[in-house]
Amino acid sequence: MTTFSLLILLAPLVGCIVIALTFRVLPSKLHGYMGTLAIAVAFAASIGAFLNLQDRPREERQVVVEVWNLASTAGVDAQLSLLLDPLSIFMALVVSGVSMLIHLYSVSYMGGDRGYTRFFAYLNFFVFSMLLLVLAANFFLLIVGWAFVGAASYLLISFWYRRRTATAAGIKAFVINVVGDVGLVLGTYFIFKHVGTLDFLRGFARVDQVFTRNEGDLVAGCLLILVGAFAKSAQVPLHTWLPDAMEGPTPVSALIHAATMVTAGVYLTARMWPLFEQAPAAADVGAIGGCLTLLIAATIGLVVTDLKRVIAYSTMSQIGYMIMATCSAGYLGGLFHLMTHAFFKALLFMAAGSVIAAMAGEQNLDRMGGFRRAMPFTFACMVIGGLALSGIPPFSGFFSKDEILALLVARDDWHIVLAVAGYVGAFLTAVYTWRMIFRAFYGEAVEPARELEGGHLYHAPTHTNPATGEEEDTDVGFPGPEHHIAEREGSMKAAMSVLAVLAVIGGVVQIPNVTNWLHDFLEPTFAGSRYYETLEPSNSVIYGGFTLGAALGLAGIALAYRLWVVQPERPAAIRARLAGVHSFFVHKWYFDELIDTLIVRPVAWCGRFGRNVFERVVVNGVFVGGTSGAVRAGSAAVRAAQSGFLRYYAALLALGVTALGLYFLLAAS
Amino acid sequence: MSIEWYLVVSALVFCIGLGGILTRRNPLVILLCLELMLNAGNLALVAFSRAHGNQQGQIFALIVMVVAACEVAVGLGLIVAIYRRRLPIDVDELRELQG
Amino acid sequence: MAEVFFFLAAIGALAGALGTVLVRNPFYSVLALVCHLISLAALFLLLRAEFVAAAQVIVYAGAVMVLYVFVVAYIGGADQPVRGGGAPTLRWASLLFAGALFVELCIAFLGTGLTILGEAGAGYFAGFGTPAQIGRLFLTDFLLAFEAASLLLLIAAVGAVILARRRTGLEDAREISVADLMADPQYKGTLGDAERGTLLEAGGPPHR
Numbered sequence: 001m002t003t004f005s006l007l008i009l010l011a012p013l014v015g016c017i018v019i020a021l022t023f024r025v026l027p028s029k030l031h032g033y034m035g036t037l038a039i040a041v042a043f044a045a046s047i048g049a050f051l052n053l054q055d056r057p058r059e060e061r062q063v064v065v066e067v068w069n070l071a072s073t074a075g076v077d078a079q080l081s082l083l084l085d086p087l088s089i090f091m092a093l094v095v096s097g098v099s100m101l102i103h104l105y106s107v108s109y110m111g112g113d114r115g116y117t118r119f120f121a122y123l124n125f126f127v128f129s130m131l132l133l134v135l136a137a138n139f140f141l142l143i144v145g146w147a148f149v150g151a152a153s154y155l156l157i158s159f160w161y162r163r164r165t166a167t168a169a170g171i172k173a174f175v176i177n178v179v180g181d182v183g184l185v186l187g188t189y190f191i192f193k194h195v196g197t198l199d200f201l202r203g204f205a206r207v208d209q210v211f212t213r214n215e216g217d218l219v220a221g222c223l224l225i226l227v228g229a230f231a232k233s234a235q236v237p238l239h240t241w242l243p244d245a246m247e248g249p250t251p252v253s254a255l256i257h258a259a260t261m262v263t264a265g266v267y268l269t270a271r272m273w274p275l276f277e278q279a280p281a282a283a284d285v286g287a288i289g290g291c292l293t294l295l296i297a298a299t300i301g302l303v304v305t306d307l308k309r310v311i312a313y314s315t316m317s318q319i320g321y322m323i324m325a326t327c328s329a330g331y332l333g334g335l336f337h338l339m340t341h342a343f344f345k346a347l348l349f350m351a352a353g354s355v356i357a358a359m360a361g362e363q364n365l366d367r368m369g370g371f372r373r374a375m376p377f378t379f380a381c382m383v384i385g386g387l388a389l390s391g392i393p394p395f396s397g398f399f400s401k402d403e404i405l406a407l408l409v410a411r412d413d414w415h416i417v418l419a420v421a422g423y424v425g426a427f428l429t430a431v432y433t434w435r436m437i438f439r440a441f442y443g444e445a446v447e448p449a450r451e452l453e454g455g456h457l458y459h460a461p462t463h464t465n466p467a468t469g470e471e472e473d474t475d476v477g478f479p480g481p482e483h484h485i486a487e488r489e490g491s492m493k494a495a496m497s498v499l500a501v502l503a504v505i506g507g508v509v510q511i512p513n514v515t516n517w518l519h520d521f522l523e524p525t526f527a528g529s530r531y532y533e534t535l536e537p538s539n540s541v542i543y544g545g546f547t548l549g550a551a552l553g554l555a556g557i558a559l560a561y562r563l564w565v566v567q568p569e570r571p572a573a574i575r576a577r578l579a580g581v582h583s584f585f586v587h588k589w590y591f592d593e594l595i596d597t598l599i600v601r602p603v604a605w606c607g608r609f610g611r612n613v614f615e616r617v618v619v620n621g622v623f624v625g626g627t628s629g630a631v632r633a634g635s636a637a638v639r640a641a642q643s644g645f646l647r648y649y650a651a652l653l654a655l656g657v658t659a660l661g662l663y664f665l666l667a668a669s
Numbered sequence: 670m671s672i673e674w675y676l677v678v679s680a681l682v683f684c685i686g687l688g689g690i691l692t693r694r695n696p697l698v699i700l701l702c703l704e705l706m707l708n709a710g711n712l713a714l715v716a717f718s719r720a721h722g723n724q725q726g727q728i729f730a731l732i733v734m735v736v737a738a739c740e741v742a743v744g745l746g747l748i749v750a751i752y753r754r755r756l757p758i759d760v761d762e763l764r765e766l767q768g
Numbered sequence: 769m770a771e772v773f774f775f776l777a778a779i780g781a782l783a784g785a786l787g788t789v790l791v792r793n794p795f796y797s798v799l800a801l802v803c804h805l806i807s808l809a810a811l812f813l814l815l816r817a818e819f820v821a822a823a824q825v826i827v828y829a830g831a832v833m834v835l836y837v838f839v840v841a842y843i844g845g846a847d848q849p850v851r852g853g854g855a856p857t858l859r860w861a862s863l864l865f866a867g868a869l870f871v872e873l874c875i876a877f878l879g880t881g882l883t884i885l886g887e888a889g890a891g892y893f894a895g896f897g898t899p900a901q902i903g904r905l906f907l908t909d910f911l912l913a914f915e916a917a918s919l920l921l922l923i924a925a926v927g928a929v930i931l932a933r934r935r936t937g938l939e940d941a942r943e944i945s946v947a948d949l950m951a952d953p954q955y956k957g958t959l960g961d962a963e964r965g966t967l968l969e970a971g972g973p974p975h976r
Contacts (some may be wrong), residue, residue: 470956644764646699648692654865661872673877673881675811678778680873682785682804684866688788691862697840701801703783706833708808711820719815723894724901728816728910731902734827737916741832741926745839752843753934767788 001052005082008047008092009131011038012657013614019117028116032107035120038129039103043096050089054521061085061524062201064137072280077198087525090335091134091267098259098342099127099497105350106241106251108489109357112482112561113249114475119159126152130260134267138198139188142268145424146184146228149261150177156256157248165467167652169244176241180231183224184268190221190527191275213282222275222282226266226289233265233319235293238536240592242316246308247467249479250353251310258315259342259348266319266338269326273439276327277530286327291418294320296589298428302435303585305365306466307352310436314389315345317425321404324422329531330407330414332510332519337404339395340506344388347499350380354492355440357483358449358461363467365436376454377487379441386437388503388555390430393546396506400427402542403510409545410537426549430556457483512542675716684711694759696751699743707737774814780807798836805829817897 005648019031053061062085069079082088103123110116117144129152133145151174158170188198194210194217195203211218227238235256245257256262269276269286276283294317301313318341327336358375372379388397400663401422408419463472463481474481486492510518526532538546563570575582584590593612641652686705693699710732718726752758784804794856797912805828895901906914 063974501916642767644767645761646696646763647694649690651862651865654687654691654869658865658869661869661876665872665875674774674778675815676877678781678811678878680870682781683873684870685782685789687862687869688866691866692859693789695794697836697843698788698797700786701794701836703798705788705804707794707826708805711824712808712811715812715815715817715820718817720898724897724905727820727897727902728905728913730804730817730820731823731906732825732913732917735921738827738832739920741835742924742928743931746928747841749842749932753932754928756844758843 001063001084002050002065002067003054004045004049005084006067006133008042008049008096009082009128009135010130011041011045011108012055012124012131014038016121016128019124020032020121026583029107029111029119031120031146032103032110035124036100036103036107038124039100042071042127043093046089046092046096049084049303050093051063053086053089054085057530058524064199064201075191078137078140079199080141081137082135082141082200083200084135085525086336086522087267087270088134090339090522091263092131092618094132094263094339095127095130095260098346098499099130099255100124101252101253101498102346102350104491105254105353105495106483106611107131107250108491109251109353113480115477115580116480119156119249122159123157123251125556126256126261130264133264137200139192139200140198143181143185143188143457146232146264149232149264150174150181151538152644153177153245153256153261156252157245159248159252160339160478162475163247163301163465165465166247169241169247173245173413174239176231179238180228183227183231187221187224187226187228190217190224193217200271207274207278211278214279218275218279219282222272222279223285223520224274225272226282226286229265229268229286229323230289230466231265232268233262234316235320235323236296237288237317237591237595240588240595243304243309243312243588246306246312250308250349250356251364253312254349254353257312258345262319263322263338263342264316266322266326270331270335271321273326273329273331273526274429274530277329281302283327283329287324287415287418290320290323290325290327291421293317294324294425295421295428298425298432300588301432302428303582304365306365307356307365307368307436307440308349309351309365309539310365310432311345311348314348314429314433315341318345318389321401321422325404325407327413328408329529329535330404330411331526331529331532332522333404333407336518336521337397339509340388340400341502342504343499343506344385344395344397347381347496347503348385350492350499351378351385351486352495354378354486355382355455357485358452358458359446360458361463361466361479361485362448362460365439367438368446369443369449370441371449371452372441373439374445374449375485375487377493377496381401381500382441382504383487384500386433389433390556391426391549392553392557393550394504394507396503396555398546398549399507399511402545403512405536406541406545407535407569409541409575410535412532423548423552427552427556430553431560434557434560435564436561441552442510442565443568452485457488459483465504489644512537513539532585672716672720678715678745679709679716682706682712688715695760696744696748696758696763697761699760700741700748704737707733721760773810777807777810777814780804781811783807789797795837795840798833798840801836802829802833819897819899819902822899900928 015035018119019034037085050339053063056063062083064081064083072398103120104125106119110119112227113119129145130146131145133142133149136142136145154170154174154177157173158167160166191203192198195206197203207218231238242262246253248256297313297320297620301317301511304310304313318337322334322337322341325331325337354375355368355371355378358371359368386397388395391398391401393399395530404423404431405426406420408415408422414473419647445453451458459481463474464481465472472478484492486496491601501574508515523532563574587593589653683706686702686709690699690703690704693702711733714730714733715724716726718724718730748758751763756763781804784800784802784807787800790806791797791800807823809821809829812818812824818864
């Protein structure tokens with residue numbers, strides 16, 4: 001087990017270092033394959049660890065591998081130890097598997113970009129940090145992995161660093177992530193203060209003895225941990241960075257902002273289940289936050305016109321489902337949806353990348369249309385992903401989403417409100433997903449589509465920033481001049497096919513009353529939970545939920561079909577009638593403006609105040625200027641004694657002698 | 670006669686010399702006043718030598734005379750050098766060594 | 769009888785001292801100092817220091833003062849005002865200092881109980897203050913001081929020669945043409961030629 005765990009962690013890290021060190025030495029295509037190979041090794045090692053774990057008896061399925069005893073001073077035990085239990089192996093499998101496929105996709109997709117090697121180095125580093133995060137056995141390593149993931153996200157979002165919009169987005173993401181980091185660290189402190197250990201297993205065993213139910217420090221700690229989770233998973237109100245993060249290349253969006261990094265918050269709340277079950281107040285806050293996010297994001301997704309941003313808001317919404325689930329003790333549902341969501345969201349992003357490449361970098365839905373005949377494979381992948389997302393049986397998303405909602409209903413208390421919101425969200429999900437698909441693929445073919453049907457890939461005469469429209473170069477720091485679509489690139493097709501298959505059949509691991517594999521697999525992690533075994537939705541809830549979910553999904557698709565295929569002029573009329581609401585949604589519920597007013601402006605004012613008043617007057621004027629001025633004045637005063645007059649000096653001499661004599665006279669008498 | 674008379678005379682001459690140094694501007698005259706002070710010291714030394722009964726004070730006075738002669742030689746050499754460079758022979762004007 | 773001589777010598781000394789300080793012409797100051805020195809020699813005689821008195825007259829009044837006279841003659845003994853313009857308020861302060869010092873010294877001598885004062889002094893033996901005694905002391909007990917003093921004399925002599933040497937830098941001595949200097953109407957050869965305060969400010973001798 002030790003070998004497997006070390007391989008899982010070190011393969012991506014070694015891959016990153018080797019790629020970085022052989023920067024100009026090896027051809028860049030080779031770097032792409034090296035990166036993919038590193039993640040493949042990690043995936044294989046995860047499978048090995050999984051099999052090893054399953055070989056053990058049920059009680060021994062939480063293995064701690066201590067790599068290094070770093071420090072046990074002052075009561076803080078910070079070891080480099082890895083925890084391999086069902087939850088972490090599950091996350092490692094999902095992360096490494098999906099990352100491997102995305103690496104494969106990027107091998108062709110990023111071809112021609114001057115920063116190709118840098119991309120793969122960063123990507124490998126990201127996978128390493130994500131795996132570190134999920135395999136950590138104590139808070140210390142968790143926080144280290146958390147911070148690394150934030151850094152990797154920053155590096156990858158501002159990958160095209162000469163684009164002003166990209167670097168601004170990277171900074172925004174990083175700052176909000178840091179807020180989350182602070183919350184996580186402070187939350188850890190609150191927990192550690194009472195529990196006395198940073199280790200997960202030992203700490204969780206003591207939680208019930210040390211804390212009473214809903215004790216103040218525990219609730220505070222859990223709320224702060226939630227801050228960290230919300231920041232990383234882009235939940236309201238720390239969500240504003242995710243749409244802007246679409247400035248990064250599409251594989252980055254697929255990997256980080258769909259499948260892996262944003263799910264770190266879900267992993268966190270699932271891992272900390274003993275704390276949250278002992279502090280239901282904090283858990284309820286988390287559930288409500290997730291619920292609000294899923295609704296808000298769905299409404300915004302209905303109106304945005306940038307293709308990638310629609311998918312981004314969809315991610316935000318689906319993560320809202322997952323957080324809602326894990327904070328309401330529906331761990332199985334949350335984690336199941338995490339897995340299936342990784343599959344179909346990565347698939348959707350990959351297909352979107354293909355469409356954008358066909359449009360030569362244009363991302364605006366208003367300018368797309370009729371790609372159905374030109375890009376059949378991409379269209380098929382998009383449809384599969386959309387069906388899974390909308391929760392249509394028998395696709396994977398159907399089973400996972402309805403598992404969540406069934407568990408919520410089974411709680412038999414106020415959580416049913418969340419379930420209702422979830423069903424509303426499911427309807428909205430179907431609408432906005434299929435809005436996107438119909439607008440991009442149906443309707444009259446735009447010029448790039450027509451060219452592609454004729455066999456020629458459209459190239460824009462000048463390269464422009466899709467967000468602002470300003471002209472760009474294709475040199476280092478900008479997107480490369482080539483565009484790669486799935487129909488023409490084998491590796492892209494391979495990656496997308498695998499994900500498409502998984503999106504279709506992924507639900508089979510947990511079909512209620514038929515296969516309970518995921519539930520059984522994850523059980524050792526959640527042993528001791530009040531809810532994991534007991535929260536069993538009744539058959540009526542399950543089948544009723546299935547019918548309702550499927551019906552809502554199909555209704556959403558039908559509505560979208562009506563609005564965007566049958567009557568394409570209807571949406572404009574609706575928008576005109578509900579202009580105020582539409583404007584509110586388009587402005588993302590004014591969250592950016594709110595944060596700007598509440599936080600950014602005051603902080604900027606403080607900075608200006610510090611510079612103009614404090615720095616200039618106090619530090620420069622009083623401290624520096626005052627000190628030097630005092631020294632200068634003192635030396636000027638002393639210098640005045642050196643007048644140059646001989647008689648003056650003689651007079652001082654005489655004065656001194658007189659004074660001395662006076663002293664001796666007085667002393668003698 | 671007791672010693673005090675001689676000592677008072679010595680003190681008086683010393684202070685007259687001091688006043689002269691502090692007042693006059695011609696470096697030559699300042700050197701002359703310096704001589705006065707040295708001689709006052711000599712007088713005190715010889716007076717005490719007589720009081721103690723040994724000749725140590727007189728030896729000391731002779732050495733002081735030697736030192737005074739050397740100092741006069743060098744000082745006058747300085748004044749001649751100043752004069753040669755056509756600088757004003759006035760200590761108030763010769764004040765370039767200042768802060 | 770000794771008191772009479774004492775007072776005469778003392779008055780002479782004081783008069784000479786005051787003359788040195790107060791007289792404006794430096795030449796007359798030198799003469800006053802000579803008078804002071806001779807009075808001091810008389811006082812030394814009264815104190816039975818015969819060799820010192822003789823040395824005072826021969827060396828001090830004779831050689832050192834003659835040196836002074838030579839230098840005054842070379843420099844020019846123009847009448848100079850006693851009061852200065854450089855530091856005006858200093859005069860009264862300095863006189864105050866001198867007066868204060870005098871008062872202190874008097875208190876020290878007369879006020880405190882120095883046991884030596886008021887007595888007749890130690891016994892006087894024959895040969896006190898004679899050259900033989902002084903010479904013997906110089907060559908036995910105080911040999912180091914004697915040798916050091918002779919070394920000092922040597923150094924002072926060398927130093928004086930070097931100081932007063934004509935230096936190269938401004939002009940080579942052989943290139944000064946007296947005829948040219950005389951021909952220049954501006955050059956008068958006196959201190960008045962210096963228009964500005966220092967040579968540095970004037971940028972060299974005025975007739976360049």
